[in-house]
Amino acid sequence: MSVRAQTEVLPLREPGRLRSLVDLYLTTMRMAVQEQFQYRTANYFYMLGMIAEPVIYLVVWTTIAEQQGGSVQGLTVGYFAAYYIVWTLVRNMNIVFGAPFWEYRIREGDLNRDLLRPVLPLHYDIAYFAGWKVVVIVLWIPLAIGLSLVFDPLLDPRPLEIAVFAVAIWGAYLIRTMFQEALGMLCFWTTRGAAIFDLWMTTELLLSGRLVPLPLMPDWVQDISRFLPFQWAFFFPIESLVGELSNEELLRGLGAQLLWTLIGLAIFRLAWKRAVKRYSAVGG
Amino acid sequence: MNTLRVGWIFFKVGVLNELQYRVNFVVQLFQSAIALVVGLLVLALVYSHTDELNGWSRSELLCVLGIQILMGGAIKTYIQPNMMRLIEDVRDGKLDYALTKPEDSQVLVSVREVRIWQVVDLVSGSVVLAVGLADVSAGVGALDALAFGVALLLGAAMIYCFWLVIATGSFWIVNMWHAVELFDGIFQTGRWPVGIYPGWLRYSVTFLVPIAFAVTVPAQAVTSRLEWQTLVLAAVFGVVLLVFARWFFRFGLRRYSGASA
Numbered sequence: 127m128s129v130r131a132q133t134e135v136l137p138l139r140e141p142g143r144l145r146s147l148v149d150l151y152l153t154t155m156r157m158a159v160q161e162q163f164q165y166r167t168a169n170y171f172y173m174l175g176m177i178a179e180p181v182i183y184l185v186v187w188t189t190i191a192e193q194q195g196g197s198v199q200g201l202t203v204g205y206f207a208a209y210y211i212v213w214t215l216v217r218n219m220n221i222v223f224g225a226p227f228w229e230y231r232i233r234e235g236d237l238n239r240d241l242l243r244p245v246l247p248l249h250y251d252i253a254y255f256a257g258w259k260v261v262v263i264v265l266w267i268p269l270a271i272g273l274s275l276v277f278d279p280l281l282d283p284r285p286l287e288i289a290v291f292a293v294a295i296w297g298a299y300l301i302r303t304m305f306q307e308a309l310g311m312l313c314f315w316t317t318r319g320a321a322i323f324d325l326w327m328t329t330e331l332l333l334s335g336r337l338v339p340l341p342l343m344p345d346w347v348q349d350i351s352r353f354l355p356f357q358w359a360f361f362f363p364i365e366s367l368v369g370e371l372s373n374e375e376l377l378r379g380l381g382a383q384l385l386w387t388l389i390g391l392a393i394f395r396l397a398w399k400r401a402v403k404r405y406s407a408v409g410g
Numbered sequence: 411m412n413t414l415r416v417g418w419i420f421f422k423v424g425v426l427n428e429l430q431y432r433v434n435f436v437v438q439l440f441q442s443a444i445a446l447v448v449g450l451l452v453l454a455l456v457y458s459h460t461d462e463l464n465g466w467s468r469s470e471l472l473c474v475l476g477i478q479i480l481m482g483g484a485i486k487t488y489i490q491p492n493m494m495r496l497i498e499d500v501r502d503g504k505l506d507y508a509l510t511k512p513e514d515s516q517v518l519v520s521v522r523e524v525r526i527w528q529v530v531d532l533v534s535g536s537v538v539l540a541v542g543l544a545d546v547s548a549g550v551g552a553l554d555a556l557a558f559g560v561a562l563l564l565g566a567a568m569i570y571c572f573w574l575v576i577a578t579g580s581f582w583i584v585n586m587w588h589a590v591e592l593f594d595g596i597f598q599t600g601r602w603p604v605g606i607y608p609g610w611l612r613y614s615v616t617f618l619v620p621i622a623f624a625v626t627v628p629a630q631a632v633t634s635r636l637e638w639q640t641l642v643l644a645a646v647f648g649v650v651l652l653v654f655a656r657w658f659f660r661f662g663l664r665r666y667s668g669a670s671a
Contacts, residue, residue: 186463324440
């Protein structure tokens with residue numbers, strides 16, 4: 127080709143990098159979709175096993191609401207049904223490359239291979255689990271229909287709420303990914319991270335809205351959770367679809383999700399730099 | 411008699427084996443403590459919004475929680491590890507080693523494993539139950555206590571049968587792992603008296619997965635709300651399950667051809 131063509135190609139190097147990263151994401155996601163779709167029965171069993179938890183919460187709070195004439199703290203029976211049905215999707219979006227897997231990755235020596243690649247393992251994790259989510263969402267739809275027939279949810283979202291929800295479930299996914307990956311860095315320092323991960327999960331359970339819609343929590347708990355990432359990965363996405371948030375609250379929620387994703391990412395990067403320096407290969 | 415002796419020997423060996431791993435005790439203690447705290451917090455939360463749940467007071471639900479933890483401990487100490495091992499052995503073809511021994515194979519596959527550190531849950535469940543009972547206004551009569559003991563044993567036997575049937579399924583379906591996750595999830599329904607669940611779910615966790623018999627019925631006994639018909643039903647259903655599980659296990663065995671041989 128001519129000289130002119132070459133000089134035109136040169137400035138493209140940066141966009142090229144971006145393009146290959148996009149390519150990596152798309153390919154990994156496609157791979158994950160194909161791989162996980164093969165295990166659809168296993169995936170379904172897993173999802174069914176997770177349904178018991180929200181159904182129990184739902185029944186308990188429905189019972190209390192009915193005893194008190196139809197609502198608890200202004201939350202109606204129909205609201206609870208909608209909340210815990212949408213819960214099942216958000217819970218699935220919250221499944222990411224968990225911190226405990228870092229221990230496995232280090233112990234088994236998988237990290238050696240990952241370090242040889244020209245991109246951070248983080249990219250691969252985000253892409254792979256995101257692809258998996260596509261399968262999960264498809265499998266979730268019949269489940270949600272079934273639950274809706276049984277529990278009669280009160281769901282009447284505006285178009286904007288649906289749009290925000292569609293974005294917010296991915297925001298939830300990113301927040302949880304960042305914090306789990308950051309937490310996983312502990313595995314470079316200790317082999318007994320499990321205790322900390324358990325504590326973290328429990329805090330998450332209580333403060334995220336997974337256990338109950340946050341308005342049912344005592345005020346001081348709600349105050350604390352306002353300053354933590356957990357509710358933006360759980361309560362907010364559900365509430366964006368089920369609740370009566372104003373446009374401003376919806377957008378502010380998305381902003382909070384972006385903020386917490388970046389904070390998580392920053393913590394991860396800081397820890398990762400130190401962690402890799404500490405790392406000495408085990409196994410091969 | 412021989413059955414008991416074999417069971418006891420396996421139990422001793424299993425315990426000695428587990429005692430080597432003492433750190434596991436601390437790990438178990440920690441996990442049980444977290445689970446207990448969450449359970450208590452949930453109860454506190456529920457009763458901050460109401461005085462009674464479907465006719466059950468707070469201390470009565472504390473009893474339910476205690477029994478659920480206790481039963482969960484029994485399942486994880488003994489029933490689940492043995493059944494998991496059975497599923498694994500069928501897959502790997504190692505069940506030959508159990509089958510060729512001159513002892514009833516159902517007995518053997520049911521006593522080979524013991525996870526002694528799960529005893530923590532047996533203890534903490536009992537403590538929660540005791541604390542709950544101390545507050546139950548009606549008090550517990552001798553007859554109630556007896557009914558409680560019987561109901562608890564029947565419940566444990568039924569859960570064992572349920573697990574044996576599921577594990578026997580591995581003669582046909584190789585991957586029964588998911589059954590475990592399903593069970594762990596469904597067992598949480600036992601945290602609450604089954605009366606609160608809608609009909610389809612109530613029947614499922616009573617007759618399909620006998621959690622109601624394992625947790626709610628004993629809880630009814632200690633809170634003086636058990637009717638004798640329920641206990642009779644539990645006894646009859648328990649015997650039916652035991653017979654069925656035994657038949658089903660032998661039926662499944664006939665399909666087993668061994669993978670290692």
